Amino acid sequence: xxDRKNDFQKEEQVxxxxxxxxxxxxxxQRDLILEIFLRTEEHLSSEDLYWxxxxxxxxxxxxxxxxxxxxxxxxxxxxxxxxxxxxxxYEHHYNHEHHxxxxxxxxxxxxxxxxxxxEALQDAMAEKFGFKLTHHNLRILGVCSxxxxxxxxxxxxxxxxxxxxxxxxxxxx
Amino acid sequence: xxDRKNDFQKEEQVxxxxxxxxxxxxxxQRDLILEIFLRTEEHLSSEDLYWxxxxxxxxxxxxxxxxxxxxxxxxxxxxxxxxxxxxxxYEHHYNHEHHxxxxxxxxxxxxxxxxxxxEALQDAMAEKFGFKLTHHNLRILGVCSxxxxxxxxxxxxxxxxxxxxxxxxxxxx
DNA sequence: CCTATAATTGAGATTTTCATTCAAAAGAAA
DNA sequence: TTTCTTTTGAATGAAAATCTCAATTATAGG
Numbered sequence: 001x002x003d004r005k006n007d008f009q010k011e012e013q014v015x016x017x018x019x020x021x022x023x024x025x026x027x028x029q030r031d032l033i034l035e036i037f038l039r040t041e042e043h044l045s046s047e048d049l050y051w052x053x054x055x056x057x058x059x060x061x062x063x064x065x066x067x068x069x070x071x072x073x074x075x076x077x078x079x080x081x082x083x084x085x086x087x088x089x090y091e092h093h094y095n096h097e098h099h100x101x102x103x104x105x106x107x108x109x110x111x112x113x114x115x116x117x118x119e120a121l122q123d124a125m126a127e128k129f130g131f132k133l134t135h136h137n138l139r140i141l142g143v144c145s146x147x148x149x150x151x152x153x154x155x156x157x158x159x160x161x162x163x164x165x166x167x168x169x170x171x172x173x
Numbered sequence: 174x175x176d177r178k179n180d181f182q183k184e185e186q187v188x189x190x191x192x193x194x195x196x197x198x199x200x201x202q203r204d205l206i207l208e209i210f211l212r213t214e215e216h217l218s219s220e221d222l223y224w225x226x227x228x229x230x231x232x233x234x235x236x237x238x239x240x241x242x243x244x245x246x247x248x249x250x251x252x253x254x255x256x257x258x259x260x261x262x263y264e265h266h267y268n269h270e271h272h273x274x275x276x277x278x279x280x281x282x283x284x285x286x287x288x289x290x291x292e293a294l295q296d297a298m299a300e301k302f303g304f305k306l307t308h309h310n311l312r313i314l315g316v317c318s319x320x321x322x323x324x325x326x327x328x329x330x331x332x333x334x335x336x337x338x339x340x341x342x343x344x345x346x
Numbered sequence: 347c348c349t350a351t352a353a354t355t356g357a358g359a360t361t362t363t364c365a366t367t368c369a370a371a372a373g374a375a376a
Numbered sequence: 377t378t379t380c381t382t383t384t385g386a387a388t389g390a391a392a393a394t395c396t397c398a399a400t401t402a403t404a405g406g
């Protein structure tokens with residue numbers, strides 16, 4: 001645990017500004033929750049984050065973590081995502097490019113990907129119907145190459161212009 | 174309530190075949206639930222369908238409707254969809270082309286649309302990552318032209334090559 | 347440094363959805 | 377009919393999301 005307290009100045013400022021605008025107060029709990037959220041580059045449920053916070057401050061309760069995540073979402077720092085297991089997860093939103101999720105229904109692995117073509121097509125689609133698009137949400141469900149026991153050759157062969165991607169997690173069920 | 178009992182022969186046969194294959198029995202409740210489901214071209218939650226069924230047969234319980242919807246899904250007659258409000262809805266699947274949803278966050282209106290380009294792009298994306306795609310799920314959230322008080326001119330002007338579409342519902346919140 | 351005011355906190359309870367249990371009822375087959 | 381198996385539905389359970397309220401804490405103004 002080295003000293004890295006000032007890594008998230010921007011995000012903290014966004015949060016403070018949001019609190020101010022909404023007439024809310026800055027508290028130690030909210031600071032702690034924000035910090036731990038920012039330090040954790042994973043999809044977190046409110047429950048997940050609660051346990052991480054517990055490790056540092058036993059006195060913080062479920063409710064506060066839950067409410068603070070809602071606040072972070074309002075402030076534009078977090079984004080709610082659902083993967084179909086009934087739970088709501090949160091991921092970083094500020095300074096993180098929009099991306100979609102590809103989910104393996106076997107191992108639960110989640111791949112984040114970004115496709116400008118898909119984005120453009122969705123924007124165009126929204127415009128065609130007169131929708132003012134606020135955001136969209138694409139989940140591709142399937143079986144990943146590991147689980148499908150496909151040759152990884154297929155993967156590398158087809159990956160000429162592979163979009164930006166990050167493999168996030170393989171949840172064990 | 175005119176006599177239209179034999180409108181869904183194909184679907185009924187699909188269901189009966191599924192029951193047979195799975196070693197399950199045909200019952201009056203399942204027949205009734207299937208019939209009402211087929212007659213209702215809307216997104217229905219288990220609860221919604223339960224109340225529709227109740228109107229015709231007070232003795233049918235939640236559990237049976239819930240389980241029958243699962244059966245219909247297995248049989249390929251229904252599809253589960255989630256719109257992010259925590260509830261699970263079911264829509265017709267048999268003889269209904271795949272489509273995605275555009276949802277108005279103001280009035281809750283749901284537009285079903287189909288875009289071959291989007292489909293193709295998603296398929297390609299799945300292939301690039303070695304995913305064997307089972308299905309995908311795209312929700313575009315925004316504000317519809319009615320709620321955004323935009324000119325409907327925009328809509329009709331831009332609708333030169335408008336994809337197939339069906340406005341399903343405007344749920345009042 | 348106080349005090350007053352308003353917001354926050356967190357344990358617990360409630361709500362909502364999804365899923366299971368089990369005894370009674372009903373279908374299927376001989 | 378008789379026997380065997382599946383279905384049914386009320387009740388219950390489990391899990392997540394949300395709310396309640398009394399006690400606590402932050403903040404601004406004296």
